[in-house]
Amino acid sequence: MSSPTPAPAPTSAADTTSGVDLSFVASVVDWLQANIMQIIGAFAVLVIGLLIASVLSRAAERALKKHPRFDPTIAELLSKMVKYALWAVVLVTVLSQFGVQTASILAALGGMALAVGLALQGTLSNVASGVMILVQRPFVVGEAISVDRFTATVQRIGLFTTELKQFDGLFVMVPNSELWNQPIINLHRHPTRRIELIVGIGYGDSMKDARETLLALAAADERALDDPEPQAFVASLDDSSVGIGLRVWCATGDYMALSWDLTEAAKAAFDDKGISIPFPQREVTMVSAA
Incomplete structure (x- = not known):
């Protein structure tokens, strides 16, 4: 009489878990073996791309800072833009190493950039105006300017706003877009300025004596420049006076x-x-009535 066949031993939960772990590890190893060249290539592209981006951004910043028309702030901003643009190129290149369709990613990033640009339209307008101010340099820190209703000394030029100090000591912060979109009078850009003084005299007084008196005052003051030489002239014939003008450069x-x-x-x-x-x-x- 044959002995009964023993029943198979039940599989423990630990063995099942161990089998799942081993199969997962095996699948990972297989994937690595199949894609080892793509991984190495992507890693090399990532490392080399980041190094090149860093080197080029630093080189761009040094070159821009040496240029007299570029403010250090705008030089730093442009160098960062170069670095971020190169980072984006490196990321797209790395993803393409694994067969990822980058066209859809670029389209999505473009849509996001457009949405952000519309949401921050006013802020980006200030940034664009700040960049133009820093590049064109209609004024620099320390110069006095007159724009709109402000006549003040420039304290700081930022990407969003410009800080001014009025002659009465008040602090003013003006958005860059408001400054850039209006005529700017720079009071300190040129080394010399012309003073024009108009003094009214009576119709019975000598215009010649008045002109000679004003010219003598200009000649006696060493701050008045000889070239261009001072000029005295009859400026106007007003209702109750004759305007005598004096022009002096200093x-x-x-x-x-x-x-x-x-x-x-x-x-x-x-x-x-x-x-x-x-x-x-x-x-x-x-007139008396008749």
């Missing part, structure tokens, strides 16, 4: 002080010579 730094001093000296000199500076006058004729 160094830009002396403009305000010399303008104030010439105005005060003109009043004192006219008083000494008996040249009147009349008040507005009106003649009233009374």
Whole structure:
């Protein structure tokens, strides 16, 4: 009589788990063996691409900082843009090593960039204006400018805003787009400036004496330049006075002080010579009824 066949031993949970782990490891090893060349190529592209991006961005920053028309801020910004653009190229190249269709990824990134650009339209406008200000350099830090309703000294130029300090000491922060889209008068860009002083004298006073007096004041002040030479002239014939003008060139730094001093000296000199500076006058004729 044959003995009964023993029943197979039940498989333990540990053996099942071990079998799953071994099969997963085996599949990973098989995938690595099948794609080892693509992995090596992608790793090489990644490393070399990042190194090239770093080297080129630093080289671009050094070259831009040496150029006199590029501010250090804009040089740093452009170098970062070069680096990020190269990173994007490296990423697309690495993905293509594994057969990933990069066209759809690029299309998605383009759509995202468009959406972000529309959402940040005002902010990007300030950034674009800041870049143009830093490149074109209509003003630099330390120069005084007059734009819109502000006349102030430039304290800082950023990518989004420009910080100004008014002559009365008040702090002003102006968006770059507002500065770039309006005429800018730079009060300190040129080394010399012209002062034009107009003083009204009475119709009964000598215009020649008034002109000679103003020219003598300009000649006596060493801040007044000889070239171009000062000019005195009859500027206007007003209702109650004759406008006598004086044009004097001076160094830009002396403009305000010399303008104030010439105005005060003109009043004192006219008083000494008996040249009147009349008040507005009106003649009233009374007509009696017949």
